[in-house]
Amino acid sequence: MIACTRMYDVTPTVAGLWRELITRISAQAGHPLEVVDYPAPAPLDELWNRADLGAVFMCGWPFRKRSPGPQIVAAPVPVDRDCSGPSYCTDMVVDAASPYHRLEDTFGGRIAWTDAGSQSGFNAPRRMLLKFSRDGAPLYRESLGPLVTPRASLRSVLEGKADIAPLDSYFHALLRRHEPETAQRLRIVARTEPTPIPLLIASREIDPKIVEALGRAFENAAADPVLRPLLEDLCLSGFARIPDPERYGITEEWDREALAAGYPVPS
Known part of the structure; x- marks a missing residue:
């Protein structure tokens, strides 16, 4: 096995x-x-x-x-103050040097996502954005995906290819602990409900x-x-x-x- x-x-x-x-x-x-x-x-x-x-x-x-x-x-x-038990969220992240501080600030820009079968990288952020969309109309001028992995998702932001991207909150916690130099370059502007x-x-x-x-x-x-x-x-x-x-x-x-x-x- x-x-x-x-x-x-x-x-x-x-x-x-x-x-x-x-x-x-x-x-x-x-x-x-x-x-x-x-x-x-x-x-x-x-x-x-x-x-x-x-x-x-x-x-x-x-x-x-x-x-x-x-x-x-x-x-x-x-270990996450926003989640209890075996749960996690999606952190919507932007470049820490960007002017974006709220999710709404990124509308009209470019969003990345990981895979159409992913809860944290596709389904959860889509549901969060749905409440802002009118009749399913796009909120961004460009939607980039599938990028496959959380690492590729965050890289798209840091390389300037996307303005915002979803990041599995547990993956993000591990990144902060073991690769803080990368995590410090990201800013969370919104977080989905836990699932x-x-x-x-x-x-x-x-x-x-x-x-x-x-x-x-x-x-x-x-x-x-x-x-x-x-x-x-x-x-x-x-x-x-x-x-x-x-x-x-x-x-x-x-x-x-x-x-x-x-x-x-x-x-």
């Missing part, structure tokens, strides 16, 4: 922290996982289709769309007893003094079990609202 943290491998240091954490937790569960690299732009759908997934990050929106869906192992709980965070999933083919053991081990990580420093470096208070997949239904609700309003992309 494999593990993959591609979605939150913000820097090589962060990727190493994930590797150590998952190696230790899976060993404690009695089911060691092989942590594999799967760098962008390799398509995540191909990774998620594998039959040997033991703990792989998956965005909640594609998780919700799959039927039957993969098995839930656990979800991270970020359920991407979760660690296992393939349907994996024995549910193994998934249960892995889930318990992740849930117990916060109580382990050996693992606590790793969690702190990963900006986490721990992991939570997700007993009800229906909590991810909000992703589809937001999609339906936007499409019904004639606002198909953040624009």
